[in-house]
Structures are given as C-alpha cells and as structure tokens.
Amino acid sequence: MSNSLVKIIVPVIGLVAALVLAFVAYFFVQAWWAQPPAVLGFGDGPTQPVAFPHTVHVTTAGLDCQFCHRTVATEEAATVPAVAQCWFCHDFDRITGEQSSSSTAEAEIAKFIRDPEKLALDPPELPDPVNWVRVHRLPDHVQFVHAPHIQQGFPCSTCHGDIASMQVVEQVRNLKMRDCVDCHRDNDAPTDCTTCHY
Amino acid sequence: MATRTQVKNRADHKWGMVIDLDRCTGCQACVIACQSENNIPLNDQSAFLDGRAIEWIRVERYWEGDYPDIKARFLPVLCQHCDNAPCESVCPVYATYHNSEGLNVQVYNRCVGTRFCGNNCPYHARLFNYWEPVWPEDLRNQLNPDVTVRTRGIMEKCTFCIQRIRRSTRGGKQVEDQAFNPACVQACPTDAMTFGNLNNPDSRVSQKWEDERAYRVLEALGTNPSVKYLKQVDAHA
Secondary structure, eight states, X not given: OOHHHHHHHHHHHHHHHHHHHHHHHHHHHHHHHSOOOGGGSOSSOOOOSSOOOXXXXXXXXXXXXXXXXXXXXXXXXXXXXOHHHXXXXXXXXXXXXSOOSOHHHHHHHHTTOSOGXXXXXXXXXXXXXXXXXXOOOOOTTOOOOHHHHHHTTOOTHHHHOOGGGOSSOOOOSOOOHHHXXXXXXXXXXXXXXXXXXX | OOOOOOOSSOOOOOEEXXXXXXXXXXXXXXXXXXXXXXXXXXXXXXXXXXXXXXXXXXXXXXXESOTTSOEEEEEEEEOOOOTTOHHXXXXXXXXXXXXXXXXXXXXXXXXXXXXXXXXXXXXXXXXXXOSOOOOOGGGGGGSOTTSOOOOXXXXXXXXXXXXXXXXXXXXXXXXXXXXXXXHHHHHOTTOOEEEEETTOTTSHHHHHHTOTTEEOTTGGGOOOOXXXXXXXXXXXX
C-alpha cells in the first residue's frame, strides 16, 4: 500500500467514525432528555370535535373536576361524561325556565343532541358519544390507576396542569417513567415494578 | 388536602397456592379461565404440535398402570413462584425478580427475550412469544384491560393474577382471606385449588400448607416453590 493512499484512507475512516459516534451520541441524548413526540399530546393541544371550554365550566360555573369525571376517585379511569350528562345542565328550560344564556354552547351541544325530546323518552334514546381526541396517553404496558392518587389527596393539577385556565387542553408533564418514579419516591409510594407493570 | 398515608411498606403478604390432586378431575376449566383472564392468545393445533402453545397453567396427564388397572393422574402446572427461583438469576436485564410479596415477577417492558429464564425453569412454566398475538375479530373486545397484551419476543408466565392482587391491596390494604382469587382458582369446579396469604396463619391456604399429603414438585432441586400439591391417595391402594 502506498504512503499516499494511507494518507487519504486514515482521515476518511476517522471522519466516518466521528460521524457515527456523533449520531449515536445524538440518539442517546435525544432519547434520554427529549420530550415524547408530538403525537402523544405535546405542543399545541389537539382540536376536539366539540369546542368544550374547561375555563368556563371550572372558573365561571365553579364545577369540581369530579362533577363530570365521576369515577376518578374510585376507579382506574377518570372517564368522560356521556352527552346526556351535558344536557342535564344545559337544558336551561327545564331548570330555570329561561332560554340558554350561551348560544355558542347550544350550537356545540346541538351537534350531538339533535332532538332533546328523545332524551325524555322511557327508555331514553341516547345520542352518540363525543369522539374526543385523546390528550394524555400512557404506553399499553403501564397500568395507571387514578383512584389511589386522588385518594392520597393529590389534586388533578399535579399531573394535568392548570386545566381550568386552558382554552384547549394539552399535556404539560412528560409523564415518563422517571417522572412517575421520582414522585413515588418523594411520597413514599411503592416503587416495585409491578406497581404499574403487569 | 387529605393527609397522605404511608403506603411504601406493603401489607404483609406472601402469596401461595395449594392444589389438592385428590380433587382435580383434569377438566381444564382453570386453563380456560386463565386464558381469558390474562389475554393469552388462542392456541391452535399447530401451536401444540410445534411446542409453541402458550398456557400459563396446563394440566399434565399421566397414565399409571396397565389396562384394565389403569389410572389417570392429573397435575396442574403453573409458575411455582419459587423463593429460590432458577429463572431470576439468569436474566441479564433484571426483567424477572422476586418482589416483597413472594411473587416471581415478569416485567414485560424490560424483557429483551433472551429466553435464558425459560431454559432454566425446571417446571416449563415460562413461555416465549414467538409471534405477535392475534385474536379473531369477535374476541378483540373481550381482552382484559387490566392485563398488558404481550408483544412478540418477550417471555410471559403465570403472575398469580397480579392484577387482582393489585386491585385488592390498593393503598397498602391488608386483604381478608378469600377476598379474591386468581382466575384458575375461581374457576375450579371441585375446589381443588386454594390461594391466599401464607403469612396469615388462619388463611385456608396456610391450613392446607401443613397437610401431611403436601409436597412440592421437583423438591430436590431446592427451588422452594410457593405452590404445594396434596398427594392423591387411592382408596384401595
């Protein structure tokens, strides 16, 4: 092998090796520190099929989270209410005998409840549920249960942020395993793998 | 805000099982119950022929004697949750370990599929997912939401229905004896299986644990299983 060929090959190999190392390093740093990809609900919150403002319901109407997310203190999932439950409050005629104060709310609800009379039938003819776009999502191998967290007295905002002031709900905490485990350690909660993974 | 209670130190549980072989009729109800509770894919004939069938509990059948003096012996075999488990020490990624409740635990998201544990298990209780699990369209909605669906390339095995244990002991609660049972025990029509807390001396399983017929499978290996069998005794032996 001639001397000049070595002079070319050695720097090329060095350059390629440096690039590979840089790529690997980038991969690890990115995987370790970065937020999950935007599809999991980061960045701007997704557009929902109903323009439902948490701001109005929590701040103006003064509703507690559990008024709608009823099973959050007792079950795995917080659950979203049925459309008929919206109508329970928004049927202003029945409650106050007056017309609705918000025409936008009526228009939004009318997308799903076209004929309120049918709700009064026995048995009631229930409208289709709202096809909400999921904002907070954990991987399938995580068994997260809301109930014990609420029962221990943590407010919903611990993980979900200040939903009351969000026009469009978005994820604020990365909810990766380190996030969960750090909090479990701080609060003397179990850290056995099978607490969540089974 | 309510005061937070200490939940780190779990209530004192050591889960165990006793299987009375005198009562076992080999009906396979436990196998089916386990299959549906734990999201185990359906095993067709080829899965058995290839030795790739996934059954967290299986009923082994032995013939004893010659016709006409022949007897069928049944032995339901599940993960024995050994206190000195051969599978745990060989896992390179700590995906299987012993937890504080005496359970031999399999962490699916940690498993990389080396199959060392399966090869080291003397009871053949560990099963490997060679394929992505598939269910018929009609059965998609019967999957148990409390149990992870395992993907291709990882080990799985009996968990003593840990999802039921977690549901019952949530918040560090001490459960009463027989407050819940794993799917196999619940399904057993002859009450051959007993599950419970071995640390509670009054529990049904602790009573049977000391039975004079009790033995462990492959006891000489010193694996110290959490499952005991009660020997079948023939009336006219």
